[in-house]
Amino acid sequence: MEKPKVGFYSLTSCSGDILEITNLEEDLLKLLEIVDVVDLNVAMPSTGKKPDIAFVEGAITQADEARFVRQLRKQVKYLVAIGSCACTGGVVARGPKQRRGWLKDVYPESGEGFKIGFPRPLKDVVQVDLEIPGCPIEKRYFLHCVGYLLKGVMPEVPNYPVCMECKMRENECLLRYRGLPCLGPITRAGCGARQPSLGRPCDGCFGPYDDANLESLMEIFRRLGLSEREIKKRLDLFWERHR
Amino acid sequence: MSLVPEMATLVEKRYLDPHHSLFRFIFDNELKREGFGFRPGQFVMLSIFGVGEAPISITSGPDEKGFIELCVRKAGRVTTVLHNLEENSKVGIRGPYGNGYPVEQMLGGNLLIIAGGLGIAPLRSLIRYALWRRDAFKEIYIIYGARSPENILFRGEMENLVLRNDINCLLTVDSTYGQPWNAHVGRVTDLLERVRMPLKDTSVAVCGPPVFYRFVLNKLLSLGYSKGKIYMSLERRMECGMGKCGHCVVGHKYTCVDGPIFTYWDAINLPEIF
Amino acid sequence: MTYSHLPVKGKMIFLTIEKSRLKEFLEAVSDECRLIVPEKKGKSTYIFREYTDFSKVALEFVRTIIPPKRFFFPPSETLFSYTKTEGLSVSSESESFTVIFGVHPCDLHGINILDKAFSYGGRDSFYWRKREKVGFIGLSCLPDKYCLCKSMHTDFIEDVYDIFLYTLDDVYMVSVRTAFGDDLIRLKSDLFKSPTKREVVEYKKRIMERDSMFTRIMDITNLADLLTLEYKSEVWEEYSRRCLFCGSCIMVCPTCQCFDVYDTTDLTKGISYRIRRWDACMRKDYALVAGGHNFREDRAARFRFRYLHKEIGFAEMQGRATCTGCGRCSETCPAGIDMVEVVRRIRE
């Protein structure tokens, strides 16, 4: 049987997700025995072959990126968004109002001339079969998903909040006991509560799970004494796009 | 009792309609193959390794030994991969689970079987049970409705039942959609009017999708059937099939252990039933 | 040492051990088997973990974040693996014998409830394989503002444990319940004496004192009826707007048993695993079936379901409410939702 062809593509992003995949090292080499990688821009030149499954990281900020994804969609059986930028716009889509200013600060000369649209997630442009969120993605979960895709069915996406994983690890709740503005209660699980386990509140990089009660958490943050500005800032990183 | 399934082999796959197929399995373990007994209305947990598990009613009859048959709709992960399996593939099966129909109590009386769509799956087992010992029952009526003629599952078998004169089997479709059809067109509830059996002695087994239940149950009540003699089969999410995982709980009953067969009377006394 | 630790009804043996010598006893136990003890985690939180050093053992804690259930019903466990060539393989690794020290009465009741739940409709082999190898050294406690055990009739226990220690001034009053408990005592029998008259008097005084320390009472008279009558109460709606559906209250509950079963494949080795992991009945997809029908989608219904379950749901099977009043859910809830308050609102 012919090996399924898989391609990895990067749009506007830090390439952190594909880097995570290359970090699989040993496992990646084994994976290569099962699938035929036709594109992996960070590690090899394109083979020019068309993929059956495309994993795309990054947000769409430019017209040619949008064209590229539309083209890809026509070729593949599964189009998978990997990483928060591809799923929601992520860090790339941060601060919608301040963007112009930032551009000018970073590129003083050419900033005005940049033809950059507001960063869009893949789903705003094409139909996406599966989203693997995370900033960056969890490589184990990525492999889990590949396992299902190769069988021709979609994996189940964790639809519960980080708190459940956090409790399973028996962490002391940062929100309850230390008054820290943790986004765990509204954020999709999958990371195994990485941040809270290290004593840092969750920043919400997986985005919301389907039943997130944002209003109630905001109310709790207010009671903790956070100002509206601080709350907004808290949500800016990964949440703004869901409001 | 264990969450670990027995290995089984898919020996035969029969196409029924674009969404449903009939699968025949035999257990790899000979003792299990010979010793596997069940009641009509019970189900098994079917495993596709690496994909998951799904509860599926046994559709073969309890008197047919050496194999079991499942009639499965392509609905999600497990069922899709099952449909793609080739004959001789390995699967896992554990069970049987659930209470099944109280056949001992039904014996000696009349039997009215009402199926809608895939609801025929557990009822086919009950039909086979009853026909195996036809003389142990008085009158038997079987009413089966589907969306269109091509959606009548087990069409050949059902038409053979129509031809038998020791039972009354009535078929209906919502619409013929231009396909050849010489039986009734309309609702199952229309056909219920044609049933001629003394109510007192009649057990009714109903299985079908939620809307179907609503119409059929209302009709049955208006015709005077006893709530305590109408048996329905409930569908709930199941992860274990043995009263542990909690997913199938309705009110305070485990569908997988206390059900899936409930009398209408027991069912309406469960909070959150409908 | 024999491992027949299942409780037998009968005459209880009482002994005492000097507090200063508990260390020697625990070390003897830890030499013999795996010993789990309560330790401080954060400023006011505790967890059960492997014994390392006596100075770390918390003797005056109220509750741990997660109850002892995780030692026989772990948050996530592999049930079996499968490969095309070798078929099924169930991990046959034999569990080491474990003694959990410092289990309070409410949690012992919780274990009793889980034991029944994992036996209903057939024994759960994965649970019992571990559970049968766990023994308990109970420890008395004093209530804090979340403890509800008195209302739930779990403030006292005569069963489940192998040994129970009641804290007195200078000694622990030791109740030995099982032959296994006796085996443990005999590891260091010179540490144990018969109680003196004075100690018995002190014991009586202590239990009276403790009884008067409960500040929280939940009135459960006719609660089953009330919850049924108030099935449609707007109280559920109101709380479900506040509830984050974060599942914390369920993860920490000693009697919550829900789990999810899923498969994952290690592509590189060609092995697939079936895993069970704690789940929460309040979760939106909990009752979702193929085709998209959700039997309990509404938030208020999901919020209510948990309460009904804890208070009346399995009364028939358990012969009691499944809440042990341990107070974990109220203490842990980030939204500050408190069971006592919810029940009070329903009563009003």
Ligand SMILES: Cc1cc2nc3c(=O)[nH]c(=O)nc-3n(C[C@H](O)[C@H](O)[C@H](O)COP(=O)(O)OP(=O)(O)OC[C@H]3O[C@@H](n4cnc5c(N)ncnc54)[C@H](O)[C@@H]3O)c2cc1C
């Ligand atoms: C008692 C009983 C008998 C059944 N008999 C049959 C039958 O004879 N033929 C048939 O085609 N279908 C039957 N079903 C429905 C069948 O179980 C679901 O269609 C099947 O579980 C879908 O699984 P999936 O992995 O393909 O779907 P997915 O949506 O991918 O399922 C994911 C998970 O949800 C669970 N799940 C999803 N839907 C259901 C559901 N309806 N009931 C219980 N768990 C579910 C699965 O167990 C799995 O864990 C029965 C259900 C029950 C409860």
Ligand code: SF4
């Ligand atoms: S620390 Fe954060 S993720 Fe963990 S339980 Fe508390 S709120 Fe939830």
Ligand code: SF4
């Ligand atoms: S419901 Fe709350 S108080 Fe009752 S046993 Fe569970 S965690 Fe403890």
Ligand code: SF4
């Ligand atoms: S811990 Fe509180 S907020 Fe979280 S699900 Fe339970 S009641 Fe709701």
Ligand code: FES
């Ligand atoms: S399916 Fe797990 S309890 Fe019924």
